[in-house]
Amino acid sequence: MLATTGAPDSEPQEIPGGPGPAVSVRAVGHSFGELVALERIDLELPAGGVLGIVGPSGCGKSTLLEIVSGLTEPDSGEISILGAAPGPDGRLARSVLMPQRDLLLPWLSALDNAALGLSLGGASRQDARERAGGDFERLGLGGFEQARPQELSGGMRQRVAFLRTLVSGKQVLLLDEPFASLDAITRAETQAWLAGVLAADSHTVLLVTHDVEEALYLSDRVAVLTPRPGRVAATIEVPSPRAPDRAAAVTSTGFVELRERALRLLAGEAA
Amino acid sequence: MRPGRRRSGARSGLRRALAPAALLVGLVAIWELAAQQGVLADLLLTDQGAGGDGDSADFLVPAPSDIAGKLWAERGLLAGDTWVTLTEVLLGFVLALAAGLALAVVIHLSETTRRAVYPLVVASQTIPIVVIAPILVVWFGFGIFPKLLIISLICFFPITVNSYDGLRSVDPDLIKMMRTLGANRLQTLRRAELPWALPFVFSGAKIAVAVAVIGAVFAEWAGADSGLGHLILVSSGELSTALSFAAILVLAAIAICLFALLALLERRIVTWKENPAG
Ligand SMILES: Nc1ncnc2c1ncn2[C@@H]1O[C@H](COP(=O)(O)OP(=O)(O)O)[C@@H](O)[C@H]1O
Ligand SMILES: [Mg+2]
Numbered sequence: 001m002l003a004t005t006g007a008p009d010s011e012p013q014e015i016p017g018g019p020g021p022a023v024s025v026r027a028v029g030h031s032f033g034e035l036v037a038l039e040r041i042d043l044e045l046p047a048g049g050v051l052g053i054v055g056p057s058g059c060g061k062s063t064l065l066e067i068v069s070g071l072t073e074p075d076s077g078e079i080s081i082l083g084a085a086p087g088p089d090g091r092l093a094r095s096v097l098m099p100q101r102d103l104l105l106p107w108l109s110a111l112d113n114a115a116l117g118l119s120l121g122g123a124s125r126q127d128a129r130e131r132a133g134g135d136f137e138r139l140g141l142g143g144f145e146q147a148r149p150q151e152l153s154g155g156m157r158q159r160v161a162f163l164r165t166l167v168s169g170k171q172v173l174l175l176d177e178p179f180a181s182l183d184a185i186t187r188a189e190t191q192a193w194l195a196g197v198l199a200a201d202s203h204t205v206l207l208v209t210h211d212v213e214e215a216l217y218l219s220d221r222v223a224v225l226t227p228r229p230g231r232v233a234a235t236i237e238v239p240s241p242r243a244p245d246r247a248a249a250v251t252s253t254g255f256v257e258l259r260e261r262a263l264r265l266l267a268g269e270a271a
Numbered sequence: 272m273r274p275g276r277r278r279s280g281a282r283s284g285l286r287r288a289l290a291p292a293a294l295l296v297g298l299v300a301i302w303e304l305a306a307q308q309g310v311l312a313d314l315l316l317t318d319q320g321a322g323g324d325g326d327s328a329d330f331l332v333p334a335p336s337d338i339a340g341k342l343w344a345e346r347g348l349l350a351g352d353t354w355v356t357l358t359e360v361l362l363g364f365v366l367a368l369a370a371g372l373a374l375a376v377v378i379h380l381s382e383t384t385r386r387a388v389y390p391l392v393v394a395s396q397t398i399p400i401v402v403i404a405p406i407l408v409v410w411f412g413f414g415i416f417p418k419l420l421i422i423s424l425i426c427f428f429p430i431t432v433n434s435y436d437g438l439r440s441v442d443p444d445l446i447k448m449m450r451t452l453g454a455n456r457l458q459t460l461r462r463a464e465l466p467w468a469l470p471f472v473f474s475g476a477k478i479a480v481a482v483a484v485i486g487a488v489f490a491e492w493a494g495a496d497s498g499l500g501h502l503i504l505v506s507s508g509e510l511s512t513a514l515s516f517a518a519i520l521v522l523a524a525i526a527i528c529l530f531a532l533l534a535l536l537e538r539r540i541v542t543w544k545e546n547p548a549g
Contacts, residue, residue: 071447097451103444106543107466117452120462148543168452 020083022047022204023068023095023172028077030063037063039229041077045221047171050198050205050241052215054266055225061208062100064230065174068206069097081172095172100180102161104149110160111136111145117168132167138193139163140186154181159190166197173205179214188246191217195242212262217250218242224265234265299335306334333513338520341513348502353521355498359415359490360483360525363422367479370423371430372472376460379438396428400486404493418490425486426479430472437471438464470544473537480529484522 025043029036037060045051055061066072068079070091084090096117104113112119115132119125136142139159149157158181165173179187191214198205198218209215215222222236236258243249305311311332333341342349374392378385400421407417441464449459491500499518506514 066447069451071451092450093453095451096453097447099444099448099451101444103442103448105445105463105466116462120449120452120454120458150543164452170453 021045021080022049022082023051023206024078024080025064025068026078026080028064028067028074028079030060030067030072030074030076036229038067038074039231041225041230041232043223043232045204045206047082047204048202049221050207050219052219052222053206053208053225054210054212054215054222054262055230056227056266057210059225059228060230061225062176065097065176065206065208069095069174071097094170095174096165096168096170097174098161098165098176098178100176102149102154102157104157104160104164106149109146109148110141110152110156113149114160114163114167116164117170121169132163135163135166139190155183155186158182162190166203171202171204173203174208175205176208177210178207180210187211187214192244192246194218195244195246199242212259212266213250216241216255216258216262217246222262224262227268236262236265303335306332306337331512333516337513338516341511341517342520345514345517349499349517349521352497352499352502352518353525356484356487356491356500356522357525359418359422359487359498360480360529362415363419363486364426364476364480364483364529366419367423367426367430367483368476371427371475371479372434374427375431375434375438375468376465379435379464380456380460392428392431395424398424400425400489404489408494413494413496417493418487418495421490421493422483422486425482429478429482430475433471433475433478434468437468440471441467470537470541473533473541477530477533477537480533481526483529484526488522 021044023043023045025041028038028041030038041064043051053061053064063072067074068081068091070088070093073088078086079091080086081091081094084094104110105116108116111129111133114136115123115125115128118128118131123131133145136145139162141156141159141163144152144156149160152160158179162175162178165175165178179190182190195218197203205218207215207218212222216236216238218241219238220241221238224233224236225231226233238258239254249255315331374388378388404417404421407420411417411420445463445467446459449463454462487498488500488503491498492504495501499522502518503515506512506518
């Protein structure tokens with residue numbers, strides 16, 4: 001099933017900034033005082049690709065995304081995004097991080113929260129609202145445009161935060177457990193919707209999740225990290241990710257085998 | 272849902288206001304009785320060794336009814352002086368708000384400025400206003416300017432300190448979120464930090480309006496030809512205590528009204544907090 005389902009547009013696309021990986025992480029290590037969070041991480045991701053990252057909690061996944069985004073400088077190692085010069089500014093300009101907490105601004109409506117990145121980038125209020133509001137219906141947020149964040153459920157807030165990230169205009173998306181507070185059904189729907197979005201445009205995505213199925217469904221490759229201090233234990237290639245029929249894809253034999261392999265790796269067994 | 276909550280809020284607010292109102296009425300009634308009987312004046316005068324003839328000592332402790340009578344009889348005089356003092360208080364307060372907010376932003380943005388300026392801000396509060404006020408009058412005359420200086424010198428401190436604390440207390444993850452979305456320093460300040468600090472600014476402003484009235488009285492005592500503070504000075508010199516008390520009553524009313532106005536404004540603007548501070 002997996003082998004025959006053709007995923008549209010899973011080929012790496014031409015990138016501004018020349019050939020080579022869109023995101024490359026080389027020998028990155030980071031500590032908080034005595035605590036070594038990341039030991040030595042090497043990752044590479046072509047433009048238009050989706051790299052899933054799974055690992056036990058506390059192994060440094062959020063730390064890694066924050067480093068890649070340019071918000072934190074690592075103790076050691078190098079990160080490059082789309083050929084940006086070393087230093088955080090280039091990474092900040094080319095990527096956007098969706099943190100684990102939704103961090104919506106309580107004084108803005110859901111729509112204005114989703115449009116925040118656009119309006120910071122100089123879009124007019126009207127234009128920003130139109131572009132951010134386009135997907136409200138599809139994400140089950142229709143009718144909640146004017147609601148304040150504190151009137152929304154945790155799952156709805158997370159979808160607003162996701163939309164804010166998606167429409168921010170950045171090329172590289174760094175998603176930290178983006179669907180963690182969604183219920184199972186909404187999560188499956190949102191994953192299928194995201195698969196469609198990623199097929200239609202050229203975003204490059206680093207997707208951290210604790211849900212192995214989510215990682216294997218959405219990613220071209222999945223990196224499994226060891227418990228703290230985080231290292232890449234193994235990388236799993238996914239033959240044909242983001243199939244339009246999600247339910248069929250995740251129950252296919254090939255997928256189930258991949259998932260078992262990933263779970264064994266997570267449990268610390270050799271592949 | 273909202274209006275319902277507000278209505279029941281108003282009702283419980285009324286119930287809560289009942290006890291202090293009853294207490295106030297009780298105290299005023301006791302005061303009235305005691306003053307009518309000359310009890311208070313007798314106490315004061317026997318202390319000083321003078322004879323206890325109730326009628327002749329009326330002026331010492333005016334009864335609430337005397338004060339109310341004066342409020343009405345001298346309403347023209349009081350209205351003029353109220354206008355003068357209110358103008359001073361409002362202008363001084365707005366001046367302090369602008370300066371305090373600006374300074375809070377500057378010391379929030381610049382570590383160096385904070386280290387240089389913050390101790391001076393604190394030190395400015397140790398200046399004895401009573402002593403400095405006459406000097407300012409000597410320098411700047413009887414006009415409104417020295418009064419604005421004195422009032423804003425008093426108001427400025429709670430506004431600056433509270434606003435700065437508000438700016439400082441912003442969730443660091445929120446700042447990171449703004450940065451990753453592409454916000455520059457000024458955008459982060461305007462779109463995230465200032466709205467976040469707004470309830471703190473209101474707290475500072477509410478403290479400031481209350482002390483602004485005291486500042487106005489000090490300023491007018493140091494040198495003025497009108498205003499409620501000036502009226503208190505003149506009337507107590509003439510032993511017209513009822514008029515002094517009437518002026519004090521108006522001053523208290525000004526402070527309460529301005530405070531309530533700010534609280535109302537806060538509830539209107541800071542709609543994202545269930546219970547805005549204060
Ligand atoms: N700012 C910080 N200061 C100190 N320790 C931190 C900080 N951020 C994360 N850590 C620690 O680093 C480790 C990795 O954290 P994190 O990246 O959040 O893991 P994950 O996202 O994989 O659950 C954890 O043990 C966490 O407690
Ligand atoms: Mg995490």
